[in-house]
Amino acid sequence: MSTNHTKSANRAGADEPTSGALLELKKVSKIFGGLVAVQDVDLRINPGEIISVIGPNGAGKTTVFNLITGIYRPTSGEISLGGKSVVGLNPDQVLVRGIARTFQNIRLFNNMTVMENVLVGQHTQLKASVLGSLFLTKAVKREEAEARERALELLSFFGQALVDRQDEYVINLSYAERRRVEIARALAAKPSLLLLDEPTAGMNEAETLDAVKYVRRLRDELGLTILLIEHKLTVTMGISDRIAVLDYGRKIAEGLPEEVRRDERVIAAYLGKAAKTEQEAAE
Numbered sequence: 001m002s003t004n005h006t007k008s009a010n011r012a013g014a015d016e017p018t019s020g021a022l023l024e025l026k027k028v029s030k031i032f033g034g035l036v037a038v039q040d041v042d043l044r045i046n047p048g049e050i051i052s053v054i055g056p057n058g059a060g061k062t063t064v065f066n067l068i069t070g071i072y073r074p075t076s077g078e079i080s081l082g083g084k085s086v087v088g089l090n091p092d093q094v095l096v097r098g099i100a101r102t103f104q105n106i107r108l109f110n111n112m113t114v115m116e117n118v119l120v121g122q123h124t125q126l127k128a129s130v131l132g133s134l135f136l137t138k139a140v141k142r143e144e145a146e147a148r149e150r151a152l153e154l155l156s157f158f159g160q161a162l163v164d165r166q167d168e169y170v171i172n173l174s175y176a177e178r179r180r181v182e183i184a185r186a187l188a189a190k191p192s193l194l195l196l197d198e199p200t201a202g203m204n205e206a207e208t209l210d211a212v213k214y215v216r217r218l219r220d221e222l223g224l225t226i227l228l229i230e231h232k233l234t235v236t237m238g239i240s241d242r243i244a245v246l247d248y249g250r251k252i253a254e255g256l257p258e259e260v261r262r263d264e265r266v267i268a269a270y271l272g273k274a275a276k277t278e279q280e281a282a283e
């Protein structure tokens with residue numbers, strides 16, 4: 001174990017005071033049958049941070065996201081948001097608590113428009129009763145108008161293009177545009193924490209640069225705290241306040257980007273391979 005690793009591992013050590021974290025994972029494990037997908041993972045995310053989770057394929061990154069968002073229940077360990085446990089809540093309840101996410105494979109309703117997709121994201125915020133919706137009462141109409149206005153505001157975060165294309169079916173949008181709509185839909189739930197699963201996957205260089213800019217703006221302008229899984233090293237190294245590295249379900253390092261970059265275990269487990277893959281892709 002390198003010195004850097006020891007130092008960075010202590011950063012999230014059990015002895016540190018745990019108050020003030022927005023999200024905290026304590027010794028979280030997930031076992032599928034006999035397979036340990038995530039083992040004793042500790043992670044603290046402070047308000048306003050951008051934290052990346054990296055690691056080789058199958059390291060447990062997506063499982064961590066699924067545990068945080070209530071898709072899976074941890075086999076053991078504790079997950080809390082603002083000091084309150086979210087273990088045992090279903091994904092909708094976790095969303096109401098303030099954790100929204102996007103998916104590795106974009107999950108939008110392709111047979112619905114851009115606007116409709118963002119409106120769906122607001123369902124946790126709407127108050128109208130079923131009866132009210134049935135008879136389109138004044139209150140319902142007002143709520144609907146407000147929801148549309150807010151959806152437009154969210155789309156305009158990404159510039160005018162999506163506002164102009166609000167009535168387009170999402171299937172007709174480019175991949176990068178669909179990613180933006182998916183984030184707008186996540187924002188519609190008014191989260192405090194946003195989980196982005198490979199936000200630049202499948203994007204070209206210009207689209208990736210654009211995505212990096214808006215991820216920063218999500219934090220700087222909207223005050224969101226962001227946890228992301230990202231394979232592109234140029235993105236993670238440039239955007240993250242801290243990086244946590246998983247390998248075979250365990251967190252093998254955590255620290256500032258430059259600390260993680262120098263960590264021998266990380267280089268052996270991931271960075272060597274990842275850097276080579278990026279270089280091969282560039283050639």
Ligand SMILES: Nc1ncnc2c1ncn2[C@@H]1O[C@H](COP(=O)(O)OP(=O)(O)OP(=O)(O)O)[C@@H](O)[C@H]1O
Binds near residue numbers: 035037059060064
């Ligand atoms: N529902 C499941 N049932 C059984 N095994 C699972 C399940 N979900 C994940 N796993 C296993 O858990 C391990 C971690 O998978 P996970 O998808 O979290 O890795 P990852 O780091 O996100 O990988 P990638 O970078 O390829 O997306 C893998 O061995 C995977 O096969």
